[in-house]
Amino acid sequence: MEKQKISSAVINRLPAYLRLFTELEERGVAHVSSNEISDLMGTTASQVRQDFSNFGGFGRQGYGYDVKFLCQQMQQILGLDKTYNMIIVGGGKIGQALANYQGYDALGFFIKAVFDKEVWHVRVPSHIDVFPTEDMKDFVAKNKIDIAVLCTPKDVALETAKQIADAGIKAIWNFASQEIKIDGVLVENVHLNESLFLLTYKMQNQD
């Protein structure tokens, strides 16, 4: 499983680093120091340098890190220099919201189809096909699909995840509030409410 032994705490910080580097690049910042990064991330400069050392250090110079290079490197580390074909499984409100969101193509994630038990309820852009869930296996056999976005209700999530695995998909982005563990399938859970709880934390501690 592990090429390099990078702790999950470090891995979990990578998307936040990418977000920061992208913001800096968009603002036209050319170089950034580990002190500036740590300020913006709410951590310490030594932590930043330690995190970066897992990836070869990103070539810090006297004037700091090259922001463009940081962006590029972090995208590559996260696998965002590639493209991915996705299907959405579960065409309820969340599944529809994701299918209707225009931003995934630009990120290299292509939504190829939506699957639902009741296809007539599902409204998505016309270039995305909607099929009954039982057709998923056939579809995946004919189309290279990298990621299934699991958007079913909680009570059918596990059973649906097994169908996804059975169809040969190896990665699930899980929006169903249901723990999924299947051998040989990577699962990442979306914890939507965590930022809401950070908000209520800050509401208690603001004065």
Add this chain to the structure above:
Amino acid sequence: MEKQKISSAVINRLPAYLRLFTELEERGVAHVSSNEISDLMGTTASQVRQDFSNFGGFGRQGYGYDVKFLCQQMQQILGLDKTYNMIIVGGGKIGQALANYQGYDALGFFIKAVFDKEVWHVRVPSHIDVFPTEDMKDFVAKNKIDIAVLCTPKDVALETAKQIADAGIKAIWNFASQEIKIDGVLVENVHLNESLFLLTYKMQNQD
């Protein structure tokens, strides 16, 4: 701003601790050691103890921490022992998905109304009222609203956030992919795609 100087790295971990403690409680686990917690969190036992020391240490005994007590304490720290009234501003797919999600009441978050420019497009449960955005200020003056959930398209997010602040709401849960900074208003951003990027990271590094 700061009662106790708790680093934002620690604060950001609190919702994950709550999730873990809740899972343990649901599984009927009575006691847990800092080693077990650190294993499940992907961090170190000394980090766990250091994190906990910010909140008085949670009374570790010889047989570990009391899981029920940890849950209770973490809920209180995050302000989840209180209830909050929310409005959803922007009744598109994401706003509707949140309004239709049945889980917020049980968490103590009550959705009082949805605001949108085009109320006739918005389908939400019948107990939630839908009003035109220009009525927000009046509504907030008559109803105690703690949190606005910002779900507009990116291009009107900043302007809408200013209306929210102008209506007197002090906390925004931000689903619009637009950085919002307003004096005196707490903002937490939802970074939906970060878990997707963790998934693609793991897809690169699984073998």
